[in-house]
Amino acid sequence: MMDHRATIKDVAAAAGVGVATVSRVLSGNGSASSRTREKVLEAAARLDYRPSALGRNLKLRRTGALGLLVPDITNLFYSRLADGVLSCARSMNEHVIVGTTGNDPEREAELIGGFVDQSVDRVIAVPSGDAEAWIPVLRADIHLVFADRLPLGLSPTPTGRDATALHKVPAVLADDRSGIHAAVGYLAGLGHRRIGFLGGNGRQQAFREALTHSGVPADDELIVTARGARDTSYAAAASLFQRRPDISALLAGNNILGEAAVLAARELDLRVPKDVSIVMFDDVPWAELCSPTLTVISQPARDMGYRAAELVLRDPRATRTRPTVLPTELVVRGSCAPPTDGAGRGRYGTDPRDRGLRG
Amino acid sequence: MMDHRATIKDVAAAAGVGVATVSRVLSGNGSASSRTREKVLEAAARLDYRPSALGRNLKLRRTGALGLLVPDITNLFYSRLADGVLSCARSMNEHVIVGTTGNDPEREAELIGGFVDQSVDRVIAVPSGDAEAWIPVLRADIHLVFADRLPLGLSPTPTGRDATALHKVPAVLADDRSGIHAAVGYLAGLGHRRIGFLGGNGRQQAFREALTHSGVPADDELIVTARGARDTSYAAAASLFQRRPDISALLAGNNILGEAAVLAARELDLRVPKDVSIVMFDDVPWAELCSPTLTVISQPARDMGYRAAELVLRDPRATRTRPTVLPTELVVRGSCAPPTDGAGRGRYGTDPRDRGLRG
DNA sequence: ATCTGTGCTGGAATCGTTTCCATGATGGAC
DNA sequence: GTCCATCATGGAAACGATTCCAGCACAGAT
Structure with a gap:
């Protein structure tokens, strides 16, 4: 035996x-x-x-594993993205090692180190930190694809030799810009003039552009930087509503922030869409369940993961200078209406009525 | 160089x-x-x-990796569970290989084979298939922990030698029984007599017990077996509502089925909770966002994952005959009310008024 | 009959680590 | 001064696969 x-x-x-x-x-x-x-x-x-995969791996100096780094697996957007990656990887018989960064560059660096040590062959990442964190990955000849966003400091023109290599890393992104332009255009068309934004830097940039494009004045006080951590999102949304009761519409940069905005509005007795219109980036099932149903910018989360996996698995040698950009779409539901009060009359509504804010 | x-x-x-x-x-x-x-x-x-982890792994005949098998990573319950596992694994410097079974025993068997080949050291699984599928894992000396539920055919008393070993596999479960008893008791207390159920076998069993315990007659037509796949859940919920318009309350066995129930009720113009009360197993953020807010049985999803990981990582030799059972809690919100019509008067409400069902 | 090319075959080297074991050195106790 | 225990040390043998390369048999051409 x-x-x-x-x-x-x-x-x-x-x-x-x-x-x-x-x-x-x-x-x-x-x-x-x-x-x-x-x-x-x-x-x-x-x-x-x-x-034994162990023996083979040692000889071939590879593991046949795919590393996946996302900020938070409980965020439906990322779990959908992960699902796409898993689905493609399964069809190629590759294992997927999942790590969550919590948007923390330090944790990200740790996980990257782990991938390098383990001789992971390929990595798909939603980067949380600096571009330089990825240099070890490239040096280890690991095929890398960015998804959903690019690392900080990668948009400007390349400087050094490593920077150049980083600029060649393929990426799969959503067309944030179009989606946000569509949403802002829609809100402006309804007559909104004081449109707030809650979200990260990349989309914030697109939001400002969209405001200009729609002829709505940008108001820095209405633009709040928030990353979408579950514990800070509600406070960010609530304090924005309280600080500026004259806000007539809000664009939330992701589904966590959107959830926070809906909750904060309800808590502050702001009726949606009568008192404030809300649009959320990223479509989720509950957008149809809450009332009113939520108008959203949908993005193909699962596809993004699948495409990223295809890129990194099928032709890993391919380096692209232009990222793959997937379309977004404005899905109009019931959370937006023309402003009823103050908004649209002048630059700042005079003496906005207190709508029963408690805090 | x-x-x-x-x-x-x-x-x-x-x-x-x-x-x-x-x-x-x-x-x-x-x-x-x-x-x-x-x-x-x-x-x-x-x-x-x-x-190089490769060299070390070969020599030590281990990978230091933890396999995690869940039915669907986009189901918030499982992504929370995964998050707990990831969190614990990170603190022990273990990598986690995630696979999704889609509740398909065949796919599960494939993934199990992959884990064995890769010499994964430990596995945490939400089993989808037969108990026998796990025998290869035990034979490979992989430390195994079941989470959320047990494989089919594991509840009865052990028979063979392998079956005995399987019965010793540790498990981390939610206290379905108490949660469901609390929910059914609550509904019965409100006066409901025709309470429906939508869900898997395990919880269905607990539901029947709870009915008996609360003195409510069981009606097989109101009890529908559904696993909670996204594409079939809505149809299951809608057809139940249509087939038996006299149903006065529904307990959904998981968050996907709950979502389907809320959606189906809305689509069929059944007002919640006036026409039908709804309770859902598993708490999710949108339960507070939809209107009315949803009464749920909450379970500590993340904890379950964390505890399972602790079990499999800290003392992998420990085999338990009694599973770890984590508490559930009935969270009363706004989706339940006393039955308004027919219910509670007799065994079967006579001539229940058609409430505008479209199909 | 000899030569050559083709196609199977198996021994041995290799991947990068850990660990066993033999060796040499050191230091304290007598 | 001798002896023994203790300790640091490095060579070599695993671990289980892949793959190079040399050997060999056989068929066809000369």
Whole structure:
């Protein structure tokens, strides 16, 4: 009886051939006479031989594993993205090692180090920190693809040699700009003049552009930088509503911030959309369940993951200078209406009525 | 210059010692004089040496990786569970390989095979299929913990030798029974007599018990088996509402089915809670956002993952005959009210008024 | 009959680590 | 001064695969 798993040596002995022959037959690389092939296959089957990935990995200096880094797996957007990655990886028989960064560059760097140590072959990442954190990955010859966003400091023109390499890392992004332009245009068309924004830097930039494009004055006080951590989002939304009760519409930069905005509005007795209109970036099932139903900018989260995995698995050598950009779409539901009060009359509504703010 | 990563040999050469010494110093196992220790550490730092996990894994016949199998990573319950696992694994420097089974036993078996081949050390699984699928895992000496539920055919008393081993696999479960008893008791207390159920076998069993316990007659037509796949859930909920318009309350067995129930009720113009009361197993953020807010049975999803990871990482040798059961809690919100019509008067409300069902 | 090219085959080297074991050195006790 | 225990040390053997390369058999051409 076998005490443990059969190795290639056991199979070779059982089939009366050399280990090299067994390897050739089973991996299908070299050639073998049909007679020996049969013997080997029979012996392998009889011993229930399963090649050890450990031995192979060492010899080939690769693991056949794909690293995936997302900020927060409980955020539906990222779990959908992960689902896309998993789906593609499964079809290629690759394992996926998942790590969550919590948007913390330090944690991200740790996880990157782990991937390098483990000789992970490929990495798909929603980067949380600086571009330089990724240099070790490139040096280790790991194929890298960014998803959803680019690392900080990667948009400007390249400077050093490593920076150049980083600029060639493929990326799969959503067309934030169009989606945000559509949303702002829609709100402006309804007559909104004091439109707030809650979100990260990238989309904030697009939001400002969209305001200009729609001829709505930008008001820095209405633009709040927030990353969408669950514990700080509500406070960010609530304090914006309280600080500026004259706000007539709000664009939330992701689904966590959108949730916070809806909750904060409800808590402060702001009726949606009568008192304030809300648009959220990213569509989620509950957008149809809450009342009023939420108008959103939908993005193909699962596709982004799938495409990123395709890029990194199918043609890992391909380096692109232009990122793959997937379309977004404004899905109009029930959370927006023309402003009823003060808004649209002048630059600042005079003496905005207190709408029952408690804090 | 180094063309590639420095190996332990390079460090040994640079420090003027043998490889064994380097290994001892760096892994902290054997002893070494402070003089050589210093030399080795200096050389390692200078060469930026990072031990190859590949080599170590082969020698130690382990990967230091944790496999995690869940039905669907986009289901918030499972992504929370995964988050708990990831969190605990990170604190132990273990990598987590995530696979999704889609509740498909065949896919599950494939993924299990992959884990065995890869020499994954430990596995946490929400099992989707038969108990026998896990025998290869045990044979490979992989430490296994079940989470959220047990494999089919594991509740009865053990029969064979392997079955016995399977019965010793630790498990972390939610206290479904109490939660469901509380919910059914609550609904019965409100006066409901025709309470429906939508969900899997395990919780269905608990539901029937709870009905008996509360003195409410069980009605097989009101009990629908559904696993909670996104594409079939809505149809299951809608057809239940249509088939039995006299249903006065519904308990949904998970958050996907709950979502489907709320959506189906809305689509069929059933007002919640006036026409039908709804309770959902598993608390999610949108339960507070939808209107009316949803009464739920909350379960500590993240904790379950964390505890499972603790079990499998900290004392992997511990085998338990009693599963770890974590508490559930009925969170009363706004989706339940006393039945208004027909219900509570007799066994079957006579001639229930059509409430505008469209189908 | 000899030569050559083709196609199988298996021994051995390799990947980078850990760990066993033999060796040499050191230091204290007698 | 001798002896023994203790300790640091490095060579070498695993771990389980892949793959290079040399050897060998055999068929066809000369």
